[in-house]
Amino acid sequence: MAEPNPQVPPEALAPDFQADIERLYQLTVLARWSVVAGLWLTIGSLSLWGVRFHLWLMWQHFTWSALRYTLLLNKLSAIGLMTCTLMTLSVLLWQSRNILFGRAPEEQERLHQQLLRIKQQGQGHPLWRWLYGPQKTVL
Structure with a gap:
């Protein structure tokens, strides 16, 4: 019989632990x-509310120059739209990478450590209710 790997904690091999992760x-x-x-x-x-007039004009006749000048003239709105767009793209790429190639080992380890901290803290942890609910107890 093969000896267990000392690097992998025994609870990590349990099916319940993998389901929790x-x-x-x-x-x-x-x-x-x-x-x-x-x-x-x-x-x-x-x-978008800040550039509503420019959007209405571009709706009539769209050009890339109109979009460029709209963003140049309304810097605060441009920063806000860029922030939203980049956050959306980053989450989309992160989730796509995880779906196509699986989770990275570093991320799997981070989830493992976070789950151990949640179990150690018990019901006082804010995520306890979301992971285990009020009825499930973990030893």
Whole structure:
């Protein structure tokens, strides 16, 4: 019989532990998309409101020059829209990479350590309720 690997804790091999890591990963995905939605609902909508007249003009006759000058004349709105767009792209690329190539070992280790901290802190941790609910107890 092969000896267990001393680098891998025994609880990491349990199916429940892997399911908990998967639930924590899903919470991470949900949190990232929630941040993106919140950005678009606050900063994005305010930025679009700031350029509403220019958008109406571009709706009539769009040119790349009109878009360029709209963003140059309204720097605060341009920064807000760029922030929202870049955050959306970064989350999209992060999730696509995880779907296509699997999670990176560093990220898997981070999830593992975070789950151990959550279990150690117990019901006092804010994510405990999301991972285990009120009915499930973890030893």
